[in-house]
Amino acid sequence: MTNRHDLRAATAQAFVIPSGQNALENDHRVARKPAKSGVCRLKQLRDTQKETRMLPWVVLRKSMCAAALGVIVASCVACGAEPVDTNSAQELDVDQVFAAEPVAYATETPPPAPQAEENLLDQRQENRIYSLELQLQQLQQRLDSGALNQGRPRSSDVADAVKPKTTYPTAKLTGFFQLDAGWFAQDTNSNALFGNIQDDRGFRRARLAAVGDLADNISYMMEMDFAFPGRPSFMDVWVDVHDVPLFGNVRVGQWRQPFGLDELTSVRELTFFERPTMFxxxxxxxxxxxxxxxxxxxxxxxxxxxxxxxxxxxxxxxGDRGYGTAERITGLLIHDEECHRVLHAGFDHAFTIPNNPGLAYRNVPEFGGPFGGPTGTAGDVPFFVNTGIIDADYSNILNAELAGVYESFHWQSEVRYALVNVAGTTVTLPSYYVQAGYILTGEVRPYNRTNAVLGRIKPNHPFHRCGGWGAWEVAARYSYIDLQPAAPFSAGGAGLLAGQPPGGHLNDMTVGLNWYLHANLKVQFQYVRAMLANTVSSSSTDIIGIRTQMDF
Incomplete structure (x- = not known):
């Protein structure tokens, strides 16, 4: 571009009209050539000054159009869109915008008339501006039509992507199975009391469920278990209505009542085969x-x-008069996700008015389910402690919860008392347990805020031929229950074996090794030593078990 010093020098020389070199030889836009006359030199100088005065405004207009085009192109790239198709519009060459056209009169041919040259310059600028405006218009049309949303969605599109329209009702199939194998070793007294307990191999649980929504504020679950001999059984079958004033979420159906930390932990996520004796x-x-x-x-x-x-x-x-209520409240005292620390506390209460003939409390030694009988499948192990039927008027069950997580270490404990009123006499039946687990491979057991329980362990490196070995956990539990105070009020029945006295107190010591191959597949190894004492004798039974669990 011609600078002011050159113009001033050229102007001074133009009025002197020197002979020899061209007075505009310092102007890089004009080629050196002999001047024909002083009048021609003066005319050329005036044309050059005019062009110089116009050039900043022309460049400014081009720059503004180029900047606007650049902003839109950058916005398209940020949205993950494809670049503008250069074949659909005239290609913009930035170098050409800022490169000044050669002056016609700098050649060997005579320069055009001033008016013709000015018209030619204006026409070129108009053509370039039209080209830029055309490209801007095409980009705006593509933005409005959504043609540029081929890559990463814009922020305005995120809400629609996260919350697509849902057609109700919805349904999702879920399920799991637990396949157990167990071996029993009994001492003499255990054999005399329960007979020869058969080794077990069978499905402890095998369930299918449908879960979904009937509307945006109504959800449901229908779950059936097929592991019980000869019949499928109802498990969780309920419907929830959400956002109900004063109540929050209202549920109708059959489900696990709001009572107990371990009871409300899903069986898919239990540390051990079975829940503790206080169950x-x-x-x-x-x-x-x-x-x-x-x-x-x-x-x-x-x-x-x-x-x-x-x-x-x-x-x-x-029955026609059996009713009950249950209540639970929990508090998350500490929840430091960054340091992996959790402290949970809770309190539970259940009140029961039994139907005729009354209440019965009983349980197995933490292997198999409490379903009675000395032989059979993995859901069929004899009751080691059993009150028989008690002609109770009502009962209150009180329970306290405490649980925590410290990095890879987790623990929980509950203390529970059953206060049973029998003909005006309150019979107190105590129970408790404490358990802990440590994940050897460094994973952390999460906390489930919605259900207020400890959650599922997921391996950081699932088992794989490329080197992943899943997550490994060691765990131990001690649990205790005492039903002996209810023995004087027992009417027998309720699964008591011939020669088995009612009541008794049971101490279970359990150790386990859990291998989480995948978030949905685990293998558990467990050893239980069940120590029973009643009015007849004391006995011990050793149980070794292996469980394979798969869920989806």
């Missing part, structure tokens, strides 16, 4: 109505329910 007192699955809710950040949860008692395997409530 004998839990109301567990019953048919009724209840509600549950939590504060905004789910550090406090509460739930309550009312139900018929007891409920059979088909969801029916037996």
């Amino acid at each position: 004998a007192f839990a109301p567990f699955r019953q048919t009724g109505i209840g509600f549950h809710d939590a504060n905004e950040d789910e550090t406090i949860t509460w739930a309550a329910s009312g139900y018929g008692f007891p409920t059979d395997f088909f969801g029916d409530s037996l």
Whole structure:
């Protein structure tokens, strides 16, 4: 571009009209050539000055158009869109925008007339501006039509992508199975009391369920178990209505009542094969109505329910006067996700008015299910402790929860008392357990805020031929239950074996090794030593078990 110093020098020389070299030889835009006359030199100088005065405005207009085009192109790239198709519009060459056209009169041919040259320059600028405006218009049309949304969606599109329109009702199939094998070793007294307990191999649980939503505020679950001999059984079959004023979420159906930390932990996520001995007192699955809710950040949860008692395997409530209620409240005292530290506390209460003939509390030594009989499948192990039927007026069950996580170490404990009123006399039946686990491979057991329980362990490196070995966990538990105070009030029955006295107290010591091959596949190894004492004798039974669990 011609600078001011050159123009001033050229102007001074033009009025002197020197002979020899061209007066504009310092202007890089004009080629050196002999001047024909002083008048021609003066005319050329005036044309050059005019062009020089116009050039900044022309460049400014081009720059503004180029900048606008660059902003739109950059926005398209940020959205993950494809670049502008240069074949659909005239290609923009930035170098050409800023490269000045050669001056016509710098050649050997005579320069055009001033008016013609000015018209030619204006026409070129108009053509370039039109080209830029055309490209801007095409880009705007593509943006408006959504043609540029081929890559990463824009921020305005995220909401639609996260919340697509849902057609109700929805349904999702889920399920799992637990295949157990167990070997029993009994001492003399155990053999005399229970007979020869057969080694077990069979499905402890095999369930299929459908879960989904009927509307944006109504959800449901229908779960059946096929592991019980000869019949499928109802498990969790309920419907939830959400966002109900005062109550939060209202549930109707059969489900695990809001009572107990280990009872409300999914069987898919249990550390050991079975729940501890205090499970004998839990109301567990019953048919009724209840509600549950939590504060905004789910550090406090509460739930309550009312139900018929007891409920059979088909969801029916037996008798005409058996009813119960359950309540639970929990608090998350510490939850440091960065340091992997959790401290949970909770309190539970259940009140029961039994139907005729009364109540019965009983349990097995943490292998198999509490379903009675000395032989059979993995759901069929004899009751080691059993009150028989008690002609109780009502009962109150009190339970306290405490659990925590410290990096790869997790633990939990509960203390539970059953206060049974029999003809004006309160019979107190205590139970408790404490358990802990340590994940050898460094994973951390999460906390489930919604259910207020410890959650599922997922391996950081699932088992794979390329070197992953899954997650490995060691665990231990001690549990205790004492039903002996109820023995004087027992009427027998309820699964008591011939020669087995009612009551008794049971101490279980359990150690386990769990291998989490995948988030949905694990193998468990467990050893249980069950030490029983009653009015007849003391005995011990050793149990070794292996479980394979798969869920989806």
